[in-house]
Each structure stands twice: as structure tokens, then as C-alpha cells.
Amino acid sequence: MKLRIRNFLSVNIIVFLLLISACRQNSLIQLEGRTMGTVYHIKLIDDVNASISEKELQSAVDSLLNDINRQMSTYQPQSEISRFNRWRSTEPFKVSPEFLRVVQKALKIYRETNGAFDITVGPLVDLWGFGRKGARFEPPDSQQIARILQRVGAHQLKVCGDTALCKLNPDLEIDLGAIAKGYGVDAVSRLLKENGFTNFMVEIGGEVYASGKKGDRPWRIGVDQPQYNAPPGQMVEAVLNLENCAVATSGDYRNFFEYRGKIYSHELDPHTGWPVANGLASVTVIAPDCMTADALATAIMVMGDERGLPLINSKKGTEALILKREGEKGLKALWSKGMKNYLLQGN
Structure with a gap:
């Protein structure tokens, strides 16, 4: 069933x-x-x-x-977060002060919780069928999960100065769904x-x-x-x-x-x-x-x-x-x- x-x-x-x-x-x-x-x-x-x-x-x-x-909806193609997720570069990406403030708080809690709270899990959420790409009815296989995990980890995201974010991994994506509300x-x-x-x-x-x-x-x-x-x-x-x-x-x-x-x-x-x-x-x-x-x-x-x-x-x-x-x-x-x-x- x-x-x-x-x-x-x-x-x-x-x-x-x-x-x-x-x-x-x-x-x-x-x-x-x-x-x-x-x-x-x-x-x-x-x-x-x-x-x-x-x-x-x-x-x-x-x-x-x-x-x-x-600023923060992954369901809007031209939102700040959607444009940031499409940015396949390690160069600084300029963001609004409000967006930066939320990411800074997320990174602080990431450190305090030893990575339990992680805004880079969006690709995993999609893989499991809980995100934008639609539902699924059985677990993904372990190889799929392992591939996605290479793109997960907020330690690969840095605040660059007062106005920008930098990806250490150009394939990194973020999802603020657990903090934006x-x-x-x-x-x-x-x-x-x-x-x-x-x-x-x-x-x-x-x-x-x-x-x-x-x-x-x-x-x-x-x-x-x-x-x-x-x-x-x-x-x-x-x-x-x-x-x-x-x-x-x-x-x-x-x-x-x-x-x-x-x-x-x-x-x-x-x-x-x-x-x-x-x-x-x-x-x-x-x-x-x-x-x-x-x-x-x-x-x-x-x-x-x-x-x-x-x-x-x-x-x-x-x-x-x-x-x-x-x-x-x-x-x-x-x-x-x-x-x-x-x-x-x-x-």
C-alpha cells in the first residue's frame, strides 16, 4: 500500500x-x-x-x-534566491540586506547545531519528492542520495563582505523554507x-x-x-x-x-x-x-x-x-x- x-x-x-x-x-x-x-x-x-x-x-x-x-521564494524564477541558485560561479553574488540577514542567521544556527539545520538541503528535499519537482511514492536509491549529498553542506556557503554571498561549490543551492516564514x-x-x-x-x-x-x-x-x-x-x-x-x-x-x-x-x-x-x-x-x-x-x-x-x-x-x-x-x-x-x- x-x-x-x-x-x-x-x-x-x-x-x-x-x-x-x-x-x-x-x-x-x-x-x-x-x-x-x-x-x-x-x-x-x-x-x-x-x-x-x-x-x-x-x-x-x-x-x-x-x-x-x-527575495526568498524558490517558486518565483526571478526571485533573488532563484537567481542565486542558478549562479554557477564562486564569484560574489550581490543580495539585498534582508536576504543577507536571513542567510547569516541560518549559518549561525547551522554552526550552533553542528549542521542539523542546513539551508543547502533543497536538492535532497526535491529528490525525496517534498519540493518543487513533485511527489514520489518510494525512497530514492542510495546512489542518488550520495550524489546529491556532494552538493549539500552550508560550510560551502560564505558571506562576502556586507552585500554578497559566495559559493565554494558552484553547484550549491539554498532553500530558506525552514526559516523564511x-x-x-x-x-x-x-x-x-x-x-x-x-x-x-x-x-x-x-x-x-x-x-x-x-x-x-x-x-x-x-x-x-x-x-x-x-x-x-x-x-x-x-x-x-x-x-x-x-x-x-x-x-x-x-x-x-x-x-x-x-x-x-x-x-x-x-x-x-x-x-x-x-x-x-x-x-x-x-x-x-x-x-x-x-x-x-x-x-x-x-x-x-x-x-x-x-x-x-x-x-x-x-x-x-x-x-x-x-x-x-x-x-x-x-x-x-x-x-x-x-x-x-x-x-
Whole structure:
């Protein structure tokens, strides 16, 4: 039996927006749209200090996210990243400051995680059928994987000065899919703050930043139970209280295929070229910014709990909830030192 499940929205976090009573001066504003192959949602408390109308804000958000897509989408042939990937040279390639900032963060996390987070895995993702080149229903052979691995490794990518990137291997390609949504969340959050909003929640494809409060309490974010085939929001493992921080989840249960009774997830180990097999079902990371949370959630999925939790515990303002598979349907929850402080009572 061959089963294929693909969900490009990858909504691993379901945002719980419980009704609050409105006061005379404040009300809830909701904006939404499409970006990065998924959807975004913004919930914000109307603020007397805001310097922009709702219509102007919607236009500004869409314009900002369109710019990010033109920089970082591998699905747009003329985006910065697509042109960089076609650049078969070791000479410097000039990029925008925003693009450079995301790559610099990715390289930092690559070093911190000993290569578990690697933005050069795009060709592997395509080979396994989880990328632009369409789905597949059985694993590639070992020789194919070995050939692709020669083009994988972020140590072959360098920042050249303040404006350019250099490939040490001219065949190197990058994919920012595991960090770009987090960057988008951070960029929209900065836009809101610059325009006078202090209490809001921004979500892009399940990655979230929560600023201030929703009424008289923190924003509440639900974390899905990682069950294969379960629709987003149907089974919730935990509810988090968030205030002035970001959260992102990575898991094996949204994008996968089954071959001869075995599940093959889109979570690939850059060192081996194969889907991870460490038992982790999902990793939810809380961090000061969403770009960090997004990348670390992916990295910990690859690293596993024994290496991942010590890394999280070493980082200030960063926490993690790891759900590990036990048996056919069982789940074991593992927490970083301060994660329980974010859990809603009763969870």
C-alpha cells in the first residue's frame, strides 16, 4: 500500500483566539491573506496610538510579504534566491540586506547545531519528492542520495563582505523554507510596532509572534497533537500562554509518504540524506524572535531530544516542547527547563 500525504500549509500551530470583551476605545482587528504558499493571520487590538488605518495596514502587510517572496521564494524564477541558485560561479553574488540577514542567521544556527539545520538541503528535499519537482511514492536509491549529498553542506556557503554571498561549490543551492516564514512573521511584527500597535498576534503558516496581551491575559496558542492524517486543530496536545515572544513547530506528520508500511517524513537529516529516524514526532520552540524559533524547531527534529534539549537549555529566553513517539500511538512529552511556565494550567 502506498499512501501520500501533502499539506503545503504545514499549519502545526493552531491559534486559539477566545472572545474578549471590548472596551470603548479598543477593538479586535483581523487581517488575513496568502503568502509563501500558505496563509497569514493577524489579530491586533486597535490602539489609540496607531498611525495607520486598517485598509492602509492591510496594503502595507501585503506589500511587505510580496517583497519577501520576491527575495526568498524558490517558486518565483526571478526571485533573488532563484537567481542565486542558478549562479554557477564562486564569484560574489550581490543580495539585498534582508536576504543577507536571513542567510547569516541560518549559518549561525547551522554552526550552533553542528549542521542539523542546513539551508543547502533543497536538492535532497526535491529528490525525496517534498519540493518543487513533485511527489514520489518510494525512497530514492542510495546512489542518488550520495550524489546529491556532494552538493549539500552550508560550510560551502560564505558571506562576502556586507552585500554578497559566495559559493565554494558552484553547484550549491539554498532553500530558506525552514526559516523564511519566521522571518516574515518578524518583519510584519516590526511593521505593526512601527505603526503604533503593541498588542497583536502574527501567524504565517503556523509560525507565530505574540506581542503584549489580548485583553487582560496573554495570547493563547494551541499545539497540535502530532497524529498522522488528523486535520489541524482536531486534537490539541497543549495550550501555551505567550507574551512578547515567538513560537514555531516542526513535525513529521504533515508532509510524508508511506512505503511498504514505513513512514518517510520530509524532515531530512543533512548528514545522511535520509528522513530522521529518532522517534521525534514534533518540536515546538519558543524564542524571542520567530526566525530563531522556526530554525531551531527544524534543527531539534534532526538532532533528537538527547542533543536538542541541552542546546535549548543553554539559550536564554528559549524553550521547547518535544513530543516523541512511543509504540504505535503513544506519545511522550519532554520539556526544556522553563517550558512549563508557558503552559496553560491543566495542560
